[in-house]
Amino acid sequence: MTDVVVTGIGILSPSGRGLDAAWAGALSGRTAAARDELLAEMGTPVQISCRVPAFDPDAELGRGAARRLDRFTHLAVIAAREAIAHAGLSEAGEERITYVDADRTGVMMGSGIGGAETWAEEYPRYLDKGPGRVSPMFVPKMLSNPAAGTIAIRSGARGPNMTVNTACAAGASAIHLGRDLLRAGAADVILAGGVEAGVTGLSVSAFAQMGALTKNPDPATASRPFDVARDGFVIGEGAAVLVLETAEHAAGRGATPLAVVAGAGASADAHHATAPPEDGGGARLAMQRALADADVDPTVVGHLNAHGTSTPLNDAAEGRALRAVFGDHTDRIAVSSTKGVTGHTLGAAGAIEAVFSIQALREGRVPPTANLVDQDPEIDLDVVAGAPREVTLQAVMSTSMGFGGQNAALVFTPA
Amino acid sequence: MSQELLAVFTEVLTEEFGVPEDEIAAEATFEALGLDSLDVVELTLVLEEKVGVKLEDEELEDVRTVQDAIDKVEEKQA
Incomplete structure (x- = not known):
């Protein structure tokens, strides 16, 4: 069976931005949960969340581009860019894939919700101002597939490009399926990962109503897996993208594998x-x-x-x-x-x-x-x-x- | 009137679409300003709120430049 290896990682996590910071945050054991001012303004039943470190979408994605994309796609693009750089698929600082065959580079992303913020913003506009004011950007922003699509648009990757949704398992499913595409010979390289930006008043209210979120109002102690006092999760957002390639392809270009997707x-x-x-x-x-x-x-x-x-x-x-x-x-x-x-x-x-x-x-x-x-x-x-x-x-x-x-x-x- | 409308377009293009003010001119094409056809439709929605005139899809067919759009708005306002 063809071995598939990981040769690059990009991550934008509540624990930090970039592999080193995100991992250091995980090792620190310090929770990223904090009072969420946006949720507090909306008066949601739960007002804590785990956000990624603040960033300026205009500065990160370029003029006009940020406005056309939902926040979840912003996160995915940033993580993919870092993964591409880490794996050495492009010249330093370049988003376009040039050092491997972009036509044989695919994208497999997982997302549970898709453009949650876009839904949350657009539906009230539809109700208040009528159908004639619905943004033409609504569809390409709110679907769950533009994270993968936009990574391709920006990187030039023209291999298989798909989105998988298994809710909270989507990021893992994407790595699974990305690995299988490589084993099947459908591509040489797959950018595989998961993304979510679903911390909206609507979704937080809904998760709270179903009893899934913690009622603990203290961010410092709210997320406590396996503890006897645990009573629900703290909602978070983030993205991670792994560069997967066949071991043979990685060796052929002199890339350093980080691990085998065994x-x-x-x-x-x-x-x-x-x-x-x-x-x-x-x-x-x-x-x-x-x-x-x-x-x-x-x-x-x-x-x-x-x-x-x-x-x-x-x-x-x-x-x-x-x-x-x-x-x-x-x-x-x-x-x-x-x-x-x-x-x-x-x-x-x-x-x-x-x-x-x-x-x-x-x-x-x-x-x-x-x-x-x-x-x-x-x-x-x-x-x-x-x-x-x-x-x-x-x-x-x-x-x-x-x-x-x-x-x-x-x-x-x-x- | 045309100057007033240009000021409105400039405000919308800079604030909503992130276009640098110094690139905006009556003769500039929307394409050159980085707007695609969906952006132009979005622009008409914002404009409707600002000036009370909505340009319909078929009216946008031959709109290339900011001046083209200003002319259409003025036509409808008249």
């Missing part, structure tokens, strides 16, 4: 619109499939970056699923949820956490789970808390579960 697994719970089955059965299948796909013995997995949303149901089900997959070896897996730091970035989470998994693998350092003070006795896992843990790692796994019961698991091994 395995990927997907499954459905076939159970409920939002709740996981108590035993995490679908997640278990995704993990088992990823291990089988990677053709590694489960006992080589030394670290798991969990979905760990900080909701009561998810974290408990995930703990059971892990034990069902790994049995006694579960005790020797250093588990983290970086969502304590980043909040839940929805469609971006799977890609952001893939990045953190790869960094853990490269450095032999497992990030702590922020705010884990008193681990839920129902969750029988070795969850890393307080400070990073040094571990020699042969393989790491990252799990993601989306509403609708859509699950993904990825396994990375050293390059």
Whole structure:
């Protein structure tokens, strides 16, 4: 089977912008959750979020371009640009791909919502001012595919270009499918990742109404995966893009692989619109499939970056699923949820956490789970808390579960 | 009137579309100012709010420059 490697990473995370800063933020265990002034103005039931560091879209994307694109596409473009530079696909400072065949370079992005802010802004205009005032930019801004489309427009990548939506697993699904496109020979290089910018009054209200968000008003302690006091997630935003290529292609151009995308697994719970089955059965299948796909013995997995949303149901089900997959070896897996730091970035989470998994693998350092003070006795896992843990790692796994019961698991091994 | 309308266009193009003021002139084409056909439709929506006249799609067909648009607005205002 064709090996697929990661040769570049771009990330815009609540924990920081750029690979070094985002990873340092994850290792710090300091939560990025903060009071959200925009939400406070709107009087939403929950007024905390995990935003990415502030940036000026006009300065980043150029005159006029920012206005034509939803915020989620802004985030994706910035992450893709960094990934392209990191992988050496273009001359320094250039967004256009010139050092590999752009016609054989594809894009596979995951997003759960798409242009959330555009919906939120445009619908009131339609109601207040009538159909004749609806912006002609509405459609190309609000769809969920312009992140991938715009990355191609700006980079010149003319390979397969797609968007996958498995809600909160979308970023991981994109890496899975991007890897498969490479294995199928459909491209030499795929920019794969996830993005979300869904922190709007409407979506926060809706997530709050369904009981998914924490009611803890203290940003410092609100996102606390696996803790007995967890009561919901903190909504976040962000983007991460990985440059994937066949090992042969990477070697041919002298690129330095960061990790191997060794395995990927997907499954459905076939159970409920939002709740996981108590035993995490679908997640278990995704993990088992990823291990089988990677053709590694489960006992080589030394670290798991969990979905760990900080909701009561998810974290408990995930703990059971892990034990069902790994049995006694579960005790020797250093588990983290970086969502304590980043909040839940929805469609971006799977890609952001893939990045953190790869960094853990490269450095032999497992990030702590922020705010884990008193681990839920129902969750029988070795969850890393307080400070990073040094571990020699042969393989790491990252799990993601989306509403609708859509699950993904990825396994990375050293390059 | 034409000068007043040019001032309105200048305001909208700079504030809403991020066009540098020194590039805006009556004879400048929207294309040169970085606006595509969707942008021009968007521009007509903003203009409607500012001057109370809406240019319809078919009226935009031969609009290339800022002056073309000003002429159309004046025609409809008359």
